[in-house]
Amino acid sequence: PLVLGIESTCDETGVALVEGTDLLVDVTASSMDEHARFGGIVPEVASRAHLEAFLPTLEQALDRAGRTLSEVDAIAVAAGPGLVGSLTVGNAAAKALALALDRPLYGVNHVIGHAVVDELVHGEFPDRVMSLVVSGGHTSLLLIEGSAVTVRELGHTLDDAAGEAFDKVGRLLGLPYPGGPHIDRLAREGDPTAIPFPRALTAPKFKATHAYDFSFSGLKTAVARWVEAEQDAGREIPVADVAASFADAVADVLMMKTLDACREHGVETLVIGGGFSANSQLRDMATTRGEAAGIDVRIPPIRYCTDNGAMIAALGSAVMRNGGVASDLGIGVDSSMPLTTVSV
Numbered sequence: 001p002l003v004l005g006i007e008s009t010c011d012e013t014g015v016a017l018v019e020g021t022d023l024l025v026d027v028t029a030s031s032m033d034e035h036a037r038f039g040g041i042v043p044e045v046a047s048r049a050h051l052e053a054f055l056p057t058l059e060q061a062l063d064r065a066g067r068t069l070s071e072v073d074a075i076a077v078a079a080g081p082g083l084v085g086s087l088t089v090g091n092a093a094a095k096a097l098a099l100a101l102d103r104p105l106y107g108v109n110h111v112i113g114h115a116v117v118d119e120l121v122h123g124e125f126p127d128r129v130m131s132l133v134v135s136g137g138h139t140s141l142l143l144i145e146g147s148a149v150t151v152r153e154l155g156h157t158l159d160d161a162a163g164e165a166f167d168k169v170g171r172l173l174g175l176p177y178p179g180g181p182h183i184d185r186l187a188r189e190g191d192p193t194a195i196p197f198p199r200a201l202t203a204p205k206f207k208a209t210h211a212y213d214f215s216f217s218g219l220k221t222a223v224a225r226w227v228e229a230e231q232d233a234g235r236e237i238p239v240a241d242v243a244a245s246f247a248d249a250v251a252d253v254l255m256m257k258t259l260d261a262c263r264e265h266g267v268e269t270l271v272i273g274g275g276f277s278a279n280s281q282l283r284d285m286a287t288t289r290g291e292a293a294g295i296d297v298r299i300p301p302i303r304y305c306t307d308n309g310a311m312i313a314a315l316g317s318a319v320m321r322n323g324g325v326a327s328d329l330g331i332g333v334d335s336s337m338p339l340t341t342v343s344v
């Protein structure tokens, strides 16, 4: 079946068409430029941008794929988690289409979409997959079974998400928003062993309670303290070394815990998704350590890591393939949808 996917959880308006695990088209409009001068997403501005961008994005997607709305068999939409106002625009549009075309609606989980989008690139998931979803709002370890029939959350961040920590450290180093990609670029020229930043929740005493949880706010504070001390001493900040040491600390903890989880649960396939999986330090470390551990590491190309319609269409398509039931047209949106909820 031909699935139309709609994404509007944050600042990206995404529309895509997927058939099985084949991606026909993926079009994204972003309001990021409108938020940059505020140093963060302004929900009101994002909602309005979705309203303006939706129809042109849909038309462009259909046009590029050479398909018409009447050929669409089902509508999938991200029903959460995300910004309520943004979600509402995409969900209202999805319901209107489902109603007008008389096709089933599938309200799906955005974060699980960040993992399942990989099926469009590397093929259908094996029965059990470990997934590290890392983005601006999430850092979670998920055990996905039966191509997203069930999802178990093994752990998550207790404070900042990985991308959020990068953005905050970016701000304190005076880099433009969002800082993540800038730190990535700087880190490539620095020495990752220059400064020994802390690896939170990795001590043996956390094994019982927080084996697969993360914490990045202490690391961010450690970077701030280190930079302040250098400034107080009248020394110039070695920005590339700070970026490299910080990025190494983040990637190290993420991979340490993720590979431990793969071993403990006997899972041989790891899928990394979400905006932060664009990070080159994490990608490099995942590849080398995964290979050494005999784990098949799947990371989609960067264009599928950030928010897009393809991830939503991919998950809608998987839910249909697995015999999932369609959503009621009366569904609401859930800004804090649990990661164990695949579809509503």
Ligand code: ATP
Binding pocket: 009, 010, 081, 082, 111, 134, 135, 136, 137, 138, 162, 163, 164, 166, 167, 178, 179, 180, 181, 184, 274, 275, 276, 278, 279, 280, 305, 306, 307
């Ligand atoms: P969520 O999916 O949890 O709702 P989101 O949609 O805001 O969050 P994404 O768009 O998936 O998040 O990811 C954006 C985040 O990824 C930002 O914090 C950004 O700084 C970070 N990021 C993007 N590219 C890189 C990179 N190369 N290195 C580090 N961080 C990056």
Ligand code: FE
Binding pocket: 110, 114, 135, 274, 275, 306, 307
């Ligand atoms: Fe996202």
Ligand code: MG
Binding pocket: 010, 011, 012, 136, 275, 306, 307
């Ligand atoms: Mg985004």
